[in-house]
Amino acid sequence: RADIAMYQAKKAGRNALIFFNPEMQDVINARASLQGELGKALEKRQFHLYYQIQVDSSHHPLGAEVLIRWIHPERGLVPPDQFIPLAEDTGLILPIGQWVLETACAQLKAWEKDPLTRDFVLAVNVSARQFGQVDFAAQIQATAHRHAVNPRRLKLELTESMSAKNIEGIITIMNTLKAIGIGFSLDDFGTGYSSLQHLKKLPLDQLKIDQSFVRDLAVDSSDNAIVRTIIVMANSLDLDVIAEGVETEEQQQLLMGMGCSRYQGYLFGKPVPIKEFEASLGSFD
Numbered sequence: 001r002a003d004i005a006m007y008q009a010k011k012a013g014r015n016a017l018i019f020f021n022p023e024m025q026d027v028i029n030a031r032a033s034l035q036g037e038l039g040k041a042l043e044k045r046q047f048h049l050y051y052q053i054q055v056d057s058s059h060h061p062l063g064a065e066v067l068i069r070w071i072h073p074e075r076g077l078v079p080p081d082q083f084i085p086l087a088e089d090t091g092l093i094l095p096i097g098q099w100v101l102e103t104a105c106a107q108l109k110a111w112e113k114d115p116l117t118r119d120f121v122l123a124v125n126v127s128a129r130q131f132g133q134v135d136f137a138a139q140i141q142a143t144a145h146r147h148a149v150n151p152r153r154l155k156l157e158l159t160e161s162m163s164a165k166n167i168e169g170i171i172t173i174m175n176t177l178k179a180i181g182i183g184f185s186l187d188d189f190g191t192g193y194s195s196l197q198h199l200k201k202l203p204l205d206q207l208k209i210d211q212s213f214v215r216d217l218a219v220d221s222s223d224n225a226i227v228r229t230i231i232v233m234a235n236s237l238d239l240d241v242i243a244e245g246v247e248t249e250e251q252q253q254l255l256m257g258m259g260c261s262r263y264q265g266y267l268f269g270k271p272v273p274i275k276e277f278e279a280s281l282g283s284f285d
């Protein structure tokens with residue numbers, strides 16, 4: 001059957017519409033089984049948080065971004081790009097997102113004992129679906145309170161795609177959370193389709209320059225101009241700027257020369273489990 005469908009697809013040519021073939025059934029089945037397993041992953045404790053360090057211009061650690069990992073007994077490590085969209089579609093992102101927040105707050109609390117980590121800020125990614133809940137601000141506030149964590153040590157990362165639908169609702173939630181000290185960073189900045197509108201309307205604290213602009217910073221004059229402009233704009237809007245995907249000394253030097261003051265990327269550390277993260281802190285000042 002697969003052979004026949006393939007032959008027909010080829011014969012029909014590249015632009016033809018193929019309504020159904022056995023491969024599509026495979027994709028549907030794979031998605032259904034992933035979805036079923038995703039539903040059980042929380043109770044089976046298969047999610048883990050990895051921590052990626054964020055530093056200032058003198059390589060001094062400021063905290064970390066928490067990045068979720070699904071470690072499945074047979075599939076191994078499933079990257080978030082493969083299950084977060086599915087979790088968003090099914091609504092599972094709500095309990096998963098709450099688990100991420102709880103775990104991050106517990107970690108912030110544990111760090112209070114050590115002067116080195118006491119002031120660390122954790123950046124947590126949030127999905128549009130989470131922001132769409134009317135009681136989202138109350139949930140965050142209750143979680144920070146339950147763990148007795150100062151909300152100033154939490155930063156929420158939003159993406160531009162999320163604010164397309166209900167920007168006023170998002171602004172209301174953001175203002176409630178800002179009032180208790182929670183920070184907001186606009187992730188993957190520059191990759192959305194109405195970046196400047198968002199910049200103007202959203203009560204942000206930080207822009208996070210997308211790694212696609214950082215990658216070829218040294219060789220691509222357009223990327224160089226874009227990054228330079230983002231930093232100047234952020235500075236004049238009184239937002240701080242962090243560059244993501246910083247992999248080389250050269251990139252960091254260029255960014256610093258342009259006025260960027262915060263960095264995240266493999267140059268400083270990959271996302272790693274908490275034990276490894278804490279062990280790596282010794283190599284920073």
Ligand code: C2E
Pocket residue numbers: 052066067068079080081084097100125126127157187188211244245246247264265266267271
């Ligand atoms: P993001 O928030 O933009 O995270 C940055 C991604 O870049 C991470 O991929 C990180 O591992 C990767 N990265 C960091 N430094 C470098 C570098 O120097 N070079 C390169 N090439 N890559 C680097 P990751 O961990 O696979 O996460 C992918 C996306 O999944 C994240 O993008 C975020 O949008 C989403 N995500 C991760 N954790 C969560 C979560 O807890 N909740 C939600 N809603 N989304 C999450």
Ligand code: MG
Pocket residue numbers: 065125157187
């Ligand atoms: Mg992020």
Ligand code: MG
Pocket residue numbers: 187188208210211244
């Ligand atoms: Mg990003």
Ligand code: MG
Pocket residue numbers: 188
């Ligand atoms: Mg991203």
